[in-house]
Amino acid sequence: MKLLRVGPAGAERPALLDEDGTLRDLSGVVPDIDPELLADPAALDRVRAAAAAGKLPGAVADTAPEGPRIGPPLARIGKIVCIGLNFHDHARETGAPVPEEPIVFMKAPDTVVGPHDPVLIPRGSRKTDWEVELVVVVGRTARYLETDQEALACVAGYAVGNDVSERAFQLERGGQWDKGKNCETFNPLGPWLVTADEVPDPQALAMRLWVNGTLRQDGSTADQIFPVAEVLRHLSHFMTLHPGDIVSTGTPAGVAMGTPEPKPYLRDGDVVELEIAGLGRQRQVMTSA
Incomplete structure (x- = not known):
């Protein structure tokens, strides 16, 4: 999977880039791309299942002509x-x-x-x-x-x-x-x-x-x-x-x-x-x- 976070700095939303290159909103499946998600195989499996089933909505569009801002792909980085x-x-x-x-x-x-x-x-x-x-x-x-x-x-x-x-x-x-x-x-x-x-x-x-x-x-x-x-x-x-x-x-x-x-x-x-x-x-x- 290609996991990312989109939106203004400090208010990014979790997303997934699907095989067709479409941004998919993950906020209904997981709260963020963060250490808790990475450490939880069951949560990652839910993301995979939702993506495979085609149940993820498109990411919220941005009004900027270049599209939504892409933030760092991981929140709350440790070391x-x-x-x-x-x-x-x-x-x-x-x-x-x-x-x-x-x-x-x-x-x-x-x-x-x-x-x-x-x-x-x-x-x-x-x-x-x-x-x-x-x-x-x-x-x-x-x-x-x-x-x-x-x-x-x-x-x-x-x-x-x-x-x-x-x-x-x-x-x-x-x-x-x-x-x-x-x-x-x-x-x-x-x-x-x-x-x-x-x-x-x-x-x-x-x-x-x-x-x-x-x-x-x-x-x-x-x-x-x-x-x-x-x-x-x-x-x-x-x-x-x-x-x-x-x-x-x-x-x-x-x-x-x-x-x-x-x-x-x-x-x-x-x-x-x-x-x-x-x-x-x-x-x-x-x-x-």
Whole structure:
């Protein structure tokens, strides 16, 4: 299933994108796409049954000519755990050694916005950068996982993420990476949460990102240093993952930081578009904060 949330920020309604590309209203079946839904197999089965029976009404139309706003596909996100330098080609382009184990950092849930919402370039920014990423949505509690099978069984679904980063804040201002990763709007998510049954192999997904129409990133999750299952196993020995937590699994080569001078960092008015095969497409306009 492709689950999503539509409507004004803070007042989104749960919806489903059916096989014909029609938005279907889920508000009569479940209250929201949230951790409680992901942790309840019976509720998910009700959604599947209603969709299969053709009983879901069309989503409420929006008066905007471009259609309804699409919000983040998951409400009440718990932790956002991110993996740095998780692609061989990205490590090469930045001149970093291949990590011996996953590099872990966190983003705050309030960085999350819809997939087409504006992204705010922070005041004083000189090096705002893009990163297309595969996001794993946790659906079962995960602690001390031992096998890949156990790890993948904890996955509720997958989504597209843009791990927007301010490199000067991240690397030149002291402290950890948090300063460059947690600016407002720095985590566009969606458009959909695609349930795990529709993604048979998370290590075979093409990933692309364009800036102002120029292709900047063109990679595949096959190039990940630590695959999804290994990342989840690793994390579960350092923290408990709960339904509604998300894990952003790294970006391929092609970020601004990895290009020759002058590096094409983002500026007001730039347009970023990104997609992952089967998981949908995002579009953001950069706007000064």
